[in-house]
Amino acid sequence: MAFIKSPNIIEEQISDSELMLYNQSTEEVHILNESSTQIYTLICSGHSLVEALYQYIYDHIGEMCDEKPITIDELATDAKSTINMLLANGIICEEIADE
Numbered sequence: 001m002a003f004i005k006s007p008n009i010i011e012e013q014i015s016d017s018e019l020m021l022y023n024q025s026t027e028e029v030h031i032l033n034e035s036s037t038q039i040y041t042l043i044c045s046g047h048s049l050v051e052a053l054y055q056y057i058y059d060h061i062g063e064m065c066d067e068k069p070i071t072i073d074e075l076a077t078d079a080k081s082t083i084n085m086l087l088a089n090g091i092i093c094e095e096i097a098d099e
Contacts, residue, residue: 002095005044009091021091030089035060039082043092053079 005011008025017034032040038059042052056079057072086092 002046002048003043003087003092004095005040006090006093023090025090028089030091035078036082036085039079040086040091043083043086049083052083 006023008023010022010024012020012022014020014031017037019032019037019040021030021032021040022028023030035056039052039056042055043049047055053076057075060070060075061072083092
């Protein structure tokens with residue numbers, strides 16, 4: 001299953017690592033932090049949900065060695081929560097394959 005950015009979404013970069021998304025259908029504004037922006041960008045660049053999840057974990061694996069280490073389960077939970085938020089708010093949608 002592949003997902004794409006909803007056609008109703010307008011993006012604006014608000015910092016090096018944060019995005020503001022405006023949903024034209026609902027008139028809602030969403031601010032994505034660095035982690036959410038990374039997951040959103042991975043999905044919108046053609047990665048499947050599984051690929052985005054694995055890439056996110058891979059990119060943050062070094063944080064497991066920090067003073068306050070994070071586990072793979074915590075990274076996966078964070079990524080899944082973000083993906084669910086993106087879907088629930090109509091920011092990403094299922095890509096419909098051409099037949």
